[in-house]
Amino acid sequence: MSVESILLTVANICTWQQDKALTCASGFYFQRNQNLFLITNRHVVRDEDSGHEPDRLEITLHTNPDNVAETSAYSIPLYDNAGQMLWREAKDNAGTVDVVAIPIDSRAFPADAMFAAFKPTDLPGDLENIEVGESIRVVGFPLNFQDSLHNLPVMRHAIIASAFSLRFQGYGYFLTDSLLHRGSSGSPVVLRVNRRVSGRDHFPWMLLGIHSSRLDSVNQEEGEDERLNLFTAWYSDVIMTLTNHQPLP
Template sequence: MKNLQDVTERVCELKGSLVAIDALLPALLDAQPTAGRSALAAAFDGNAETARTVLLHAPVSDHVLNAFERQVSHLHKLLAEPVHAPPRNAGDPVLFTTTRIRTLGGGNPLTGASGFFFRRGERLFLITSRHVLFDEPSHHFPDRIEIDLHTHPSDLTCSTGYAIPLYSGGLSLWRQADDSAGTVDVAAIEIDMARLPGGTILHAFEPRHLAPDGAVEVGDALAIVGFPLGFHDTVHHLPVVRNASIASAYGVRFQGHGYFLTDARTHRGSSGAPVLRRSGVSNSGDPLPWQLLGIHSTRMDMGARDLAQDESLGLNCAWYADVLMALTA
């Protein structure tokens, strides 16, 4: 029995190794220029023929030979696929920090929202508004979410949905926080990077993006990257960006809550979007020259507004992003 267990474990290890190699090979091939790819295909044919000759004269089973031929055929197909040139003006890397969220309950679609990636050391988190994952006033109780992930280094049309459960053993998997004014409308859920689809392409903010370089003042220009009403580039699976500005004293808790106000045209579906300011530090080597100031939550309005006479204020709540240090500790 011990020998059988050892063999089983070894087979599992080999399967895992093959999956990892299958994830690496497409990335290596996509990095090859057309001429290099052709030379690689010719060299592979020669080496495969040599290996075939060796196997035919070796004491191996038909299972080994069949597996070898299947893998050779699979690699031939990979080498024969056309190389996708990187699209011109593919966009600012900041567009790959944000993903569309779809909430589901019992397998049924519920709502749409926005979220973004935050990396803390070796760990990766999805950040969104807490009310996207759980909202008692509106009786919104999803049991899982799905996000979109790009899966090709140059072809933006390649993406896949990735499901994230919200509960395990009856306990919620997301992290939330409270402060002196109550629940903070921000949530973080950790992503198991080992389970991400092979070839996943994304960018993530890090703690260094939380510290503003220079004073943040009223009227400073901001960008809110998200999916208003679910609207986005459905061909390339990229979000859209709304211009905004700071509309209240930054660093001051507006009316005692842990957020500041932004002046921007926003819609449902933008909840959980990052609120960004361009970095004032010139660093051509930084793929994300942005400061993460907040997380968009909801529109701010006045209960006493006359709906017939008065327009909406056009103001929004953005929770201070430094809460992420507590949520991802």
């Protein structure tokens, strides 16, 4: 059964605190050498401002290559027995980056688990070749919406809304213009590239960033002004920092 690889890179995430379900979000797989990571937003795993402190995540895995509708839940702890966090986070000059990498031992996945992963070669090499107004895509589970039979994400259209080669207001993100919702947090922001020119015959997608949150004007007047529908997407190069060390023995 043929499923586009880009859809299999994205994981539907549910956050839990013991037996209490909390929120839903999106994430995606990233493989560096032999090591697999789940990438999502930091506010998905911990958000001090709202008191959101799950102790584990649950993702949905496709388990039958002949029937994509067959799935199982896979639990990922966020803390070890000593209470130490198991995810990796980063800071830059502007503060905490809203991206985390969670090491995953894929050897514990079901034997026939179907998933695809971005790799370092899928990251952009020259930021100046990507321009404002470029048509891009965001793949995830907005409001936990999905193909409920096959448990696959949906793809939304967006454009790059700020100068891609410049960090917006000094932060480690660029802006996108789209119609996005809660649950999209942690979605990969991708650019489809020409297969022949790029040499990406197997996977024609470049990972530009990680969708994070809405950004509105401070001058917005409630009841008077519509929302800007601008969103932050953290540059994907932070993933190389987060996955720099070996996570598995």
